[in-house]
Amino acid sequence: MIIFVFVFFALFSVAAIGSVNVEFGEFKVQAESLKSSEERQVLLKKADDLLKTRQLTQMQTAYVLHRAGLVCIREGCFEQTVTYLARLETLLESFESLEYLGKLNLSRGNMAITRGNHFEAIPYLIAASNFFEQAELHTLSSHANRFLAHAYQQLNKYSDAVIALDASFEAAVKAENVQLEMAVARQKSAIYTSLDLIEKSLEIQLQQLQKIPYLPQKSQEFWMNDTFWGLAESYAALGEHAKSYDYFNKVHDIDKRLNGKQDQAVTLRRMGEQKVVLKQFGRAAEHFKLSLAILAELDIPLAVLDTQTYISEMYLREGKLQIAQDTLETIITQLDITKNVNAYARASYLLIDTYLQNALYEQAHRQLLITEPLKNKDIAKHYSFLAQALQGKGDLEGAFEAQNQMHLAYKNKMKEQGSLKTLVLASESEYVTGQLELKQAKAEQALLKAEQTLTRYIGFSIVAVLLFIILFVLVFTRQRRARLEQEAKHLNQALELKKQLLADVSHELRTPLAVLKLHLEALEHNLVSDPQATYKILNQRLDNLNLLISDIYELAQADTGTFNLSLERQGASELFDDLAGQVEDVLCDHDLHLEVKKSSIDKVLLEIDSARLHQVVANLSRNSIHYTDKPGEVCFALSETEEAVILSFSDSSPGVSDQDLPHLFERLFRCDKSRSRDLGGSGLGLSICEKVVEAHGGEINASHSELGGLKIEIKLLKA
Structure with a gap:
């Protein structure tokens, strides 16, 4: 009887553990595909149920606690987040895991950023980065440093932010994650834009555009969208609002293809903003109307209020002061000054501006007092409005004091901006300076060596002259x-x-x-x-x-000079047929269609090394396989001039830029520096082709192909 009970208990335990593993597997799948708030709440309930079973392994428990903490951060239930992360910290005392120690600190840093406590987030994010680096988890290390850069940026510590982004980029390179490298570059571009270093921001964005064609097809549209958005923001910062509008329009076209409704709404709003600045109020109103319709459909009240605030600004610029005032007063009543700080500050300052233009100085002053806790958002604007309101009320002394405060705020802001720009540029220039110093040291060494050589040469010349005179x-x-x-x-x-x-x-x-x-x-x-x-x-x-x-x-x-050829005479037509057969054999398994074009060439002989020319064509075929989008096309053609026979090898897109074309035959040159060596080969194929053709007394040239890719033309002299 006792044995029966023991066996029954063992079977029951195995079945229970198996059931928990199934539930844990379902939890992982759901955690990777969360979209709505309702789905996140269901996942939190499942996390609590799993934790109550106490049948998870330590690693499974760590995963559930970490995921539940992330979901709570997204949902804004921070007290519950603290509980989950505290349990994870206790668990990590019993087993060592650098990965989850890093994730624990990253989650705490993420929560601090979400709550606006950027100073509190920094030590957590530094610790997370250190743990990930020790564990050689380069992707997570890159993410941690990106979060750290964001926290520094919010605290106006732009120099530290750039250093953190450099560390993030280095980790992304180690992870061989090109898209993560681009995300880091995009974040650095945003920092430059906020510092009015627009030229450097645009430079990064243009580099991003050049990388996009080499990304996976599914990712290209996302990064094109992201880069266009950055360009639009940069042109807006430069005051070139027409260009900014054009790029936002391109973003909107991609948003529609990607079916991102909320993204469409935000882009339409930004398009409306540019049209307002350009005083094209009719078109601006159309964009705002479309944005509101989408946001109302998605039921995002705060985003609706935000768009309505921009519409009110349009009314203000049009001179429709009463409509602007009524709309803004309605918006203010629906915002919480403690929870919706940025939205409340923007709407409030627009309302104050409206009051001042309507000469309602008392109402403007009353709203300024309400907004007093938010004045650090734009302290110069706050005191400017306060000076106007007090002057309108007849308080000239108060207005004068507010005017002084405004000038002081402007002065401090300009000084702070100048210092920040200097720090950022200084941190970037350190590396460049080190490189220049190294080059200078090498140049000095080369100069000294040249002087020594010159001295020896002069001495030798004197001796030679003396010998000439004496010995005849x-x-x-x-x-x-x-x-x-x-x-x-x-x-x-x-x-x-x-x-x-x-x-x-x-x-x-x-x-x-x-x-x-x-x-x-x-x-x-x-x-x-x-x-x-x-x-x-x-x-x-x-x-x-x-x-x-x-x-x-x-x-x-x-x-x-030991590169020998075994030359023999062969008919050009026969050689071309052999080479075309080789190309067809190589390309047939790689989704590339071969078209052969052969001019009628009879009794034309060439003195060539057939094996070496087969090697050249094999290299060209391999390049087309590596670098041509599938499905693609390849054209192999034969023609002649009076003195030579011409073999041309063309493929379809992508092509090579005008800047890269002259360098194709240089050793180790690759058009795409981010492409892996597994795909790009040794980088010596075209150099070898050039040497083989030159050894035959011929010429090889590269140009743009009519098919949209690269065309290599080989000219061989007739025998």
Whole structure:
């Protein structure tokens, strides 16, 4: 009987644990796809039920507590957040997890930012960044530093914000997350805009635009939207509101395609703002009306009030003072001065401006007293309005004092802005200064070496002249000097080639070897969940290194004059047919359609190394496979001139910029610096093609393709 009870209890426990694991799996799935407040409330209920079972593992419990804390931050139930995070902190005392120690501090920092306590958030976010860095969780480290930069920015500590963003960018690079790199750059651009460093902000945004075509297709539209928004904000800050409107209009078109209704509403409102500044009030009213309709449909009351505030500003600029006053008074009654601080301050100052223009000085003064706790939002504007209101009431002494306070506020603001700009630019220039100092030291070293060489040369010349005068062996001396100079030239060329080769090898091997080392260390310390996949990656990396070494070896042969060709005569038509067959074999499995164009060329012979030309075409085919959007097109064509036969190889988009086109045959040059080496190859393929063609006495050139991509043209002289 006792055995039966024990077995029954064991089976019951196993079934209960299995049921909890199923519920935990459902919890994880739901936590990754939350959209509405109702869904978040359901998830919190499920979190509490799971925690009550006490059958979760420590790692599962940590996950549930952390997720529940994040949901509570989103819902604004901060007391419950504190409880969840306190339980997580207690749990972490019993098992060590750098990841969850980082997440605990990141969540506390996030909550502090959400509540507006940016100073309180900073130590939590610094601690989170340190934990993630120790755990080599680069993506989370990048996020923590972005939060930290936001907190510093809100405290006007822009120099510290830029430093945090630099750390975030470095972590994103380590994580090989291009989109996270772009998010960091976007945040830095916003800082520059707020500091009126619009030129630097625009520079970053234009760099973002150049990267977008190389992102995954699904992400391109999002980043295009985000970058257009940044450009619109920058042009608005510059006062170029027509350009700003054009970019907001582009954002709105993308919003409609992405079906983001709330985003559409916000963009329409910003479009209306630009039209108000341009005094095109009819078009502004249309945009505001569409924005209000969407927000009313979505039932977002605060956003509706915010848009109505901008409509009131339009009435104010139009001179419709009574309509503006009535609308703003209604809006003020629906806002809470403690909960809706920014919205209340904006609406209140617009209402005060309306009162002053209507000469209602008493009402303006009364509203200024109500808004007194918010004056730090725009202290200069507050005292400007106060001076006008007091002057209208006849209190000239009070008005004079308010005027003085206004001037003092302007002076402090300008001084603070100047200091902030200086600090930000200084922090950025430190790196550049270090690089310049390094270059200067190298230049001084080179100058000293040149002076020593010159001194030796002068001494040698004097000795040569003396020998010439004394020994009368001019011919012998000249021949000897010529021989020495020729040897020195050859030696210098060999040294330069060696330096170039070493520089190329070290540049290209550093990154893949570092990646190999990281994977091996991960295998050594059992940090990899799927060793087979890691071994596959290691084999892939080693194959890439073998290809790189092979390419470098061929270039080294070309540089040292040991690049030999096995020349034989062959018909141009026959050669082209062989090459076209090779291209078709290579491209057929990569969703690229090949079109072959062959001019009628009879009895034309070429003196060529067929194997080397096959290598050239293979490199060009591989480039098209790597860099052409799928499905795509490739055109391989044969034509002739009086002296030469021309092989042309064209592919479809994406193409190469005018700036990059002249550099394609340079060693290790890649148009897209963010693209991984696994996709981009060794960066030596086109250099090898150039060497092979030049060894044949021919020419190779790159141009834009009629198909929208790249066209490589090879000219071979007729035999």
